[in-house]
Amino acid sequence: MHPSTHPSAASAGPGGIEANGLVKRYGDVVALAGLDLVVPPGTVLGLLGPNGAGKTTAVSILTTLIAPDAGTAVVAGADVVADPRAVRARIGLSGQYAAVDEHLTGFENLDMIGRLYRLGRRRAAARGRELLERFSLTDAADRPVKTYSGGMRRRLDLAAALVAEPPVLVLDEPTTGLDPRSRNELWDVIRELVRRGSTLLLTTQYMEEAEQLADDIVVIDHGREIARGTADELKAMVGGERMEISLHTDADLDTARRVVARFCHGEPHIDGRTVAAPISGGAQTLTEALRALDSAGVGLLDVGLRRPTLDDVFLVLTGHVAEDDAAAASNAGPTPDRRSDESMEVAV
Template sequence: MTSPAIEAIDLVKTFGDNASERPAVDGVSFVVPPGTVLGLLGPNGAGKTTTVRMMTTLTVPTSGTARVAGYDVREQPDMVRRNMGLTGQVATVDELLTGRENIRMIGGLYGIGRRDLKRLGNQLLEQFSITDAADRPVRGYSGGMRRRLDLAVSLIASPPVLFLDEPTTGLDPRSRSELWEMLRGLVAEGTTLLLTTQYLEEADQLADDIVVVNHGRIIAQGTPLQLKQQAGNASLVVTVSHATDLPVARELIARTGAEVHLDVGARQLTAAADGIADLTRVAGWLQDRAIEVDDIGLSRPSLDDVFLSLTGHRVEGDEAEEVSA
């Protein structure tokens, strides 16, 4: 059986001297298989960054432990750091240096030889689409370019595990999509990712499994589809072309046994559905009765619906997360 690439084991972190104070992280445990992506999802203040800091040896756990690439963060912190990369919420590259010089500097700290570093640097600059700007100071880079360079720097030692703490915060939609494609490429090459995010679409797009945290505790975990199913069934949504067809269409959809909700103004009917089977049956019934439709389809719960059903509020939060050592 293959060992996990990342493993959190009952991690707890409490700040301050007050033992009765609620922990920032309270008994978090999960496993990430090699070559997969785990999305750690939750609002600001949920404990995501504190969890990552413990797993990357930046903060010592109050209790519990974690393993990265098989190495214990408490007992073998040096080996953990040698086998992982970290990209934080803010790009940490030196703005006064060029992109190429940043890569050389970090590669030198890792002890990579000059010839290998030149080859590796050119490869990373090409891989992350920075070649054209490689010899310009980073202070002139766009936000998306800085994040790509930050990611390239974190991969210079080819770590098998990469931690990404809200990597697309502040990026425009195009830059975010480009970074997603690059992350998919890394996973295809075998890298294991742990991604913290408060962007529901990001978790849905990238994660094989999602751990939902709130107030320092895990409140749900599973694949994106499994979590969406917890929020309820898919809905069948039908928009008829003519309002006069609404009564008949309602009767037909009701044959599925579901309650039908009617929006007369939008000429739209909505009902709980048992997946594609109900969609196919209703489409056939409508066609048999010559009822024209503008649109018909299934609407599944979103991860936002999941979070709302679990916590009673949306994922966006305004509570600042404490990350003190």
């Protein structure tokens, strides 16, 4: 799961991403502490962690917005420090906030970006219309972006990152703030990009998003890698299935914990009136535990057997779930502002 050595920069290929030993400090705060990443061409790497973990700092280095204090990075065959202009010409970036001009129409945004990429008037216009159709925005093409929904803005922002047809895309928390329907729609768009051969680095706080989209996942916290592997490999770190029982009253908690402890490996976890514990043997063990609980007179409100999730992985590895952590974010040092993200999307 955790490789003992990391491949050389060349191993990522000309259409991939490779970073070795990235370090970034802001005064006494270490935002990145020797991060290694490899994204082979045509694959999706999910960079997962809470706010303040170092995800956006890593993205900012890989997209040349900031320089690392140590380490190396090669994106689409170009060194981010030695040849940042070449990197910018080969990537598309969609930041945490939709970097589109809300006073322009959807078409005008894409047409402007195409011209900044020096595609020429005809090609820029054609590319804009092509992307609007591809992202199901044709009906809204001539409306000001300020009239768009959040999901529509995110799709337009992603379209903007694709104007120059870059081989590598970097998506920094692309679905933050979206409702479930808009999130699913954007996931479908991202899957289509991968099917067409794009290489993606995807940062996210959402465990389900990483599981749905990523071929490989790197979990980071406090600027360090704490786990690496596929979703199934990471779940295997937690162990097997978990038994969860919900009780009618608090009075049964101590009895339930003692009974459950006889059937589980590890200490049962109590959250309110719910007792959860890892078990072996699946349904048979659960049945035996339920009989013992019934014999002990424990009143059950609900019972379930579930497999571990990526949320469980994060909880085991860090002691907290992967949710927004404003305090952590404030400790991660300065983050490039929205204008920096905008400049990256149209850089040539």
